[in-house]
Amino acid sequence: KAGVTQTPRYLIKTRGQQVTLSCSPISGHRSVSWYQQTPGQGLQFLFEYFSETQRNKGNFPGRFSGRQFSNSRSEMNVSTLELGDSALYLCASSPGASSNNEQFFGPGTRLTVL
Amino acid sequence: AQKVTQAQTEISVVEKEDVTLDCVYETRDTTYYLFWYKQPPSGELVFLIRRNSFDEQNEISGRYSWNFQKSTSSFNFTITASQVVDSAVYFCALSAVTGRRALTFGSGTRLQVQP
Numbered sequence: 092k093a094g095v096t097q098t099p100r101y102l103i104k105t106r107g108q109q110v111t112l113s114c115s116p117i118s119g120h121r122s123v124s125w126y127q128q129t130p131g132q133g134l135q136f137l138f139e140y141f142s143e144t145q146r147n148k149g150n151f152p153g154r155f156s157g158r159q160f161s162n163s164r165s166e167m168n169v170s171t172l173e174l175g176d177s178a179l180y181l182c183a184s185s186p187g188a189s190s191n192n193e194q195f196f197g198p199g200t201r202l203t204v205l
Numbered sequence: 206a207q208k209v210t211q212a213q214t215e216i217s218v219v220e221k222e223d224v225t226l227d228c229v230y231e232t233r234d235t236t237y238y239l240f241w242y243k244q245p246p247s248g249e250l251v252f253l254i255r256r257n258s259f260d261e262q263n264e265i266s267g268r269y270s271w272n273f274q275k276s277t278s279s280f281n282f283t284i285t286a287s288q289v290v291d292s293a294v295y296f297c298a299l300s301a302v303t304g305r306r307a308l309t310f311g312s313g314t315r316l317q318v319q320p
Contacts, residue, residue: 124307134296136307147307179248183308193240194308196250 093118095184095197103203109170112200116163116184122146123165124194125157128179137180140165141187169202177204207232209299211311218287219319226282226314228297234258236302239273239280244294244313253295256280287318 096115104110116123124147125137136149140159157167163184169176179201183194208231218224230239241253254264256273264271268285284291294315298308 126308126310133312134298134308134310136309139307149307181250183250193252193255195252196242198247198249201248 095182095195097180097182097197097200099200100198101201101203103205104172105205106172106174108172109168110172110202111166111168112180112182112202114165114167114182114184114197116165116182117195120184120186120195121163122185122187122192122194123159123163124183124185125165125167126181126183127151128181128199129175129177134181137167172204174204177202207234207237207299207301207309209297209309209311211295211297211314213314214312215315215317217317217319220289221286222318223283223285224287224316224318226284226295226297226316228280228282228311230278230280230297230299232299232301234301238300238302240298240300240308241271241280241282242296242298242310244296246293250296253282284316287316289318289320292316292318 098113122141124139128134138157139147143159154170159165179199181199183196185192185194210229237258239256242250244250261273270283272281294313296313297311300308
């Protein structure tokens, strides 16, 4: 089974721009979560989607948004980029939305904002 | 609120030494799940183990073992006879059943295994 894939792997943007990151979960997995990883704040939960519905959202400003498609693929969007948005963005998929399910992570998208 | 604390920022050992990574958690939930993930230099988080709050049995998987003690809210991870390939950042994480089911991660422990 193919793992979680994320595209692009690396991205460089400038302040004020917007960016869209993509995540394809493991086949059959319906839950997709997004996390931001920075040296200062560590790993922080952004949001979770299950069956095209956002189930949970972390403490991030409204500039961060996401969606999930019927095939479970997910995208996250960050508008009006700030320098502090530079981070590794990790996507994780799991079979269901239960806390019991382990989450399988993709390789991440490293976003650099200049 | 949930919190996971990994007090050890970085540990350096010589190959074949045993090493224990500490994890202390806080949650008001009575049912929760604890996880350990490994993050090698490539960046991808690799799942190692899941444990639910009702199962305090220790677990051993090859050179890895986990000690879950509810009385001290700890879920420690031991690598026996460490190898260079064990060098990575290790994260402990918590997920509650009620409310937000996202993973709350600790700050991670960077393990360097020297040859």
